[in-house]
Amino acid sequence: MIDLAGLDTRPAQTWGGLRLVPLVRREPIEDLRLHARVYGDEPSGVSLPDKTFYTAYVPHAFVASWTGDGTPAAAYGTQLGEPPRHMPVRFHRRMARRADENRLRFLPLHLAMEGFLALHFGGPVIAWEEWSRQAIAHGLSPRCEDAYTGAEVRGLDDALKIFEIYPGQCGLLLYAGDTLAAAFVVPHPEDYRALHPTLVRDLYGELVHEYALFYPARDFPAVIDESAVSSLADLRAQAVRQERQWAAFHDSVMAAGLLRAPGHVQEVHRLGRFTLSRFLPAFERKSENHIGETILDEDGRLAYLKTFRLSEAQTRRGHLLSTLAAHDWSLPAAAATLRTSAAELGLRLERAGFGHLLRQDVLDGYRRAARRRTSGASSPPR
């Protein structure tokens, strides 16, 4: 589903436990650009190509003065066009002063992360009797998930600072401990240049945070077979082959987890020839799971991509929720698919941190049933 066609993989640059893989676009997409306000409140910040019609986009959680009165607000979910969905942001005094500086900035983390998850998970669609009143009325919010700002990921600030941006670079894949941590693609190199320093303010899953503490990533050094070289042209051919080999290896092995078909794609907004959609992974346990947002053009070419790597625990929770959602939030039906009983599933939900979704008396009943089964002689030994 995610197709990196049109984007060339270039050699990675490493720093500490992090490996940064640049993606270079052969032809930049000119008619989808960062919203002009992102460059500062003056629209003149964007140097537009001759055709002045372009579609604007705003990355998720981007803070700028979207409202008429100039107070800062954050984009809620990636937006196409004039941001219709935004949340006002109330800063402390100090923060407000910093916000005046007209620099690119993202929301404080928790707000952004929770918003992101609430966007993906609605809540029960049928008011089965087991669900608590709160779950019916408010869905899963407030959902609390842990995420880390880039500043907390060890070495990320230095890695981004010393990263040498390629001419024409439109994207970056970030690896921590050689697992894909985040992917970021924008339509135009200028947008990338503007957003590159903000990656350190972005949010990353706990896996990234932990893997960045691991052993340092090693460069894959180029190796040329000298027996195949008898002239300078051969040497040049070998050098070119090196680069092609790396790109092929990266796209087929290192980024394979991202490029696999996602479990669920939801089309959110369509503007001009561009489509904004959100995707959820298949929530397979013990494999890579990325949630994220994409903007595709009418040919299905990737214009914008931003992903967030889920940790194991988050994957487990996502697995439970997506199973429930697939069965219209019916506990017995979902339990049958998971080959367990409704009571077991109820307790699993509680352990995963969703206890508040179930009615208290129902949950108590499940607990009693479980106790009876473990203490009662009638239950078969497991």
Added chain:
Amino acid sequence: METYADLIECEDVLLFANAAITSTGQREFHSAAGEQRLSLDFLHRYIEGNYPDLYAATLALDINDHNAALIIANLLARPGQGDGELIARRLKRMSPPRVYRLFRRLRHDGVNNRRTRALIRDWLAGRPDLAFDAVKYRSALKSAVRHAHLRLPGELGDFLFAPFSRARYDTPVLEAWRRAHYDKGALYELPYTVAEGFAARHGISRTLFLERIAPKLTRLERLRLAESAGKGGLDTEADLASMPLVRLASYVLALPADTRTRRRAELVGALRAAAARVAGTRAGTWGSVAAVLDDSFSSFGSPVKRRRPLAVALACHYLLEALAGGYRGLWLSRRTDPLQTRPSGPTPLGRRILDALETRPDLLVIVSDGWDNAPPGLAGEVLRVWRRKLDPGGEVGIVHVNPVYDADHFDVRRLSPMVPTAGIRDAEDLPALVELARFAEGRTGVADLRAYLADRAAGLEAR
């Protein structure tokens, strides 16, 4: 007979020379100031402990003033080490503020043996105008005099330690300093740095002050103030062509792109003139030369050494152009106009080295910080295969000069063991470095190295 120990010694000394040429203990692109200082400090202790005589002898090399001051401070702290003559000669070549800073450091460390006092005394005696120093470096001179227990001749002692005990001074510059306290006109007879303080005290406007102090500016102050004074419509008459080559390159790189275009003839003329001056009689004698010059993003250096690696590359470009019979300069970004270089993009060294080898020049010079990352290690492989398979006789001389000290490896970063790498500070040293690089190739031994150092020391004496 070369022994293993000799080889190690030779390697260690070259390692130290590279570090002492490039590192200034300041922040670099890839490492912080603290890391640089820690790494450099270790290296100094290591060399001093293992090869005390060679440690002192490195003063004769073109190491930078920061390291020369460190070496001198270390030598003076251990009685009987190092050649006093060599130290004195090296001090003469350092800029006075650096020397005064060294004296301060000696005082701070409590190094006050007879040799140190004699050294300070002799150096001060050799100053052309001590009264001028007393005004310009007042507190530094005071501290040095106190430390060395000196009795200054004439009015100077009074001037430093009881300045207002006299109603007037006979030395003009001292008298100007006294009058500048209340007389606006007198401060223009003082050196710029001192006059600046008085001007602020008298509330003189910056434009007026710069206009009237202009004749008193030193060569480097003229260059430094050229832009800010130019805004007020004043020309400091900086003589670009007489500047050191790298300093001039730094100045050019600090100008905005459109200014560089507008003043193209002037800037290129100055760079060419400075390069021709450095090349001297060697101009045009080097045969065909190709250069791979690093203008990747890392050549920005750091905020404290802005664009230093790029300035070195630009200076080398013009110097090689002057030295070579036929010259080809290849920038990593594939830009063709050296005047418009700016630090950006990755470091595809391997590809550019291939481009440079295409024409089989007599000499290939690579100026880069050695962070080959597109793809990593390709430059080393290309050089290795080139030397092994395509040019086993070494017809193409290849030298890598590196302006950046890598704190983690205690050396400048190398591209390949097949190609000598030397640290570089000023483009002026390039010819000497190409010489020195022979030692790094391992073909010449430690005896030759010692002879070379002795030779350099003798040369220093002659200068």
